[in-house]
Ligand SMILES: [Fe+2]
């Protein structure tokens with residue numbers, strides 16, 4: 001039971017933190033249509049996060065989505081390190097989204113067959129959104145990789161910044177083995193090869209080479225984060241911390 | 249046909265409530281007035297994303313965060329329709345945006361005020377979107393077709409925003425002492441600027457007469473402002489809050505609320521650039537544009553490459 005709660009929180013935290021990051025673009029995007037698109041992704045992700053939190057709240061009992069999202073600390077958050085990385089330029093945000101959506105699509109494909117009906121239902125609903133995020137971000141990776149010399153260079157920088165945070169997606173956390181065994185969760189190591197194949201195809205079109213032998217950071221899933229998360233939570237949780245026990 | 253005849257046909261259409269369409273003949277001044285007004289409206293939608301966007305990362309609950317994100321995104325959509333309506337008059341989006349950045353074009357001054365607390369988000373929805381609706385409902389009947397049609401779509405969403413804003417304040421008004429204070433404080437700060445949104449008094453307004461004759465505008469600034477005051481004065485009672493005007497009083501003879509004097513010095517000061525956030529708002533827009541240059545260039549270059557590739561394949 002505890003493993004399932006942690007697993008659900010991990011799924012919730014990653015989508016919430018990435019939503020929070022993407023929402024920083026709202027009102028500041030490079031093109032009005034794309035400002036709308038990234039905000040839309042942010043909205044989809046917070047919707048998914050809420051579904052997972054509400055389910056986690058039910059499993060935990062005597063709590064709710066906001067208490068879980070707003071009153072836990074840095075060491076309790078289980079999101080992927082990738083999600084908390086700064087937006088950087090538009091290229092970096094695009095690449096972060098692409099890496100994540102490619103992973104999330106593969107994840108949801110399997111999670112929709114979970115023996116846990118609730119997790120299966122959330123994944124089945126969300127995969128439609130994810131396939132849109134994947135198409136949108138993949139197209140942008142190609143557009144920027146192939147676009148101008150400057151955009152190509154910026155994409156290389158983005159790969160440099162972010163590649164080292166992709167490995168963690170495929171390393172199971174302690175709470176993942178039990179849920180995989182019960183067929184409620186997805187075995188993430190099995191997603192690594194298909195993910196890499198897809199990334200190679202997109203990168204080839206974008207004229208970007210896939211890096212090799214890069215050191216991979218991990219720890220986010222177990223609550224050991226980069227320094228960025230503390231500041232994200234400071235903003236995210238400000239109101240609930242300053243005005244405890246209030247309805248909004 | 250001599251120009252006088254064109255003008256006569258044009259005015260007849262207007263008098264008979266027939267919409268003017270992009271390809272129709274129109275007086276130069278009519279075109280210019282519409283470009284000025286529609287682009288100013290478009291810029292207001294886009295700049296208006298900033299004060300509310302300021303609270304997205306700090307929204308107090310997941311539900312409120314999702315509502316706020318969706319609202320600010322709606323405003324971006326409004327900007328998009330309006331830039332498109334503007335383009336039908338022969339001015340590109342890029343040109344229009346350049347005019348904003350150079351300071352040649354204006355946007356609604358209300359967005360030069362800061363959002364200091366969470367309650368400001370509710371107050372903006374209720375009062376600012378509320379004031380905008382008074383104006384926009386009138387504009388669904390404006391004489392220029394594309395503008396009128398854009399307004400029909402926009403109005404539906406704006407009234408939704410207003411209800412959401414009010415509902416969010418209603419929750420605060422029933423909350424803790426701190427929440428009620430936050431709510432009253434936000435109303436106090438946004439009330440007068442919201443009244444200024446309707447523009448100068450009719451006796452001081454320069455653009456009104458011609459605008460009325462061409463049915464670009466169909467109600468005067470003072471009429472719209474009075475309607476707004478009458479509506480809000482009733483709604484504020486539901487919140488159990490007050491409006492910061494001790495002269496606000498029902499006038500049985502006029503069947504309207506009387507109200508105190510607006511601080512027009514403040515209004516003109518903000519219009520001239522001296523509001524609390526004028527500099528930051530414009531700078532934020534310019535920064536977004538400048539930081540996006542390489543993205544727009546890359547998208548254009550990529551589209552070009554794709555086109556020449558498919559041409560080669562076709563050949
Ligand atoms: Fe508006």
Ligand SMILES: [Fe+2]
Nearest residue numbers: 293322323326
């Ligand atoms: Fe709007």
Ligand SMILES: [Fe+2]
Nearest residue numbers: 323377406409
């Ligand atoms: Fe609105």
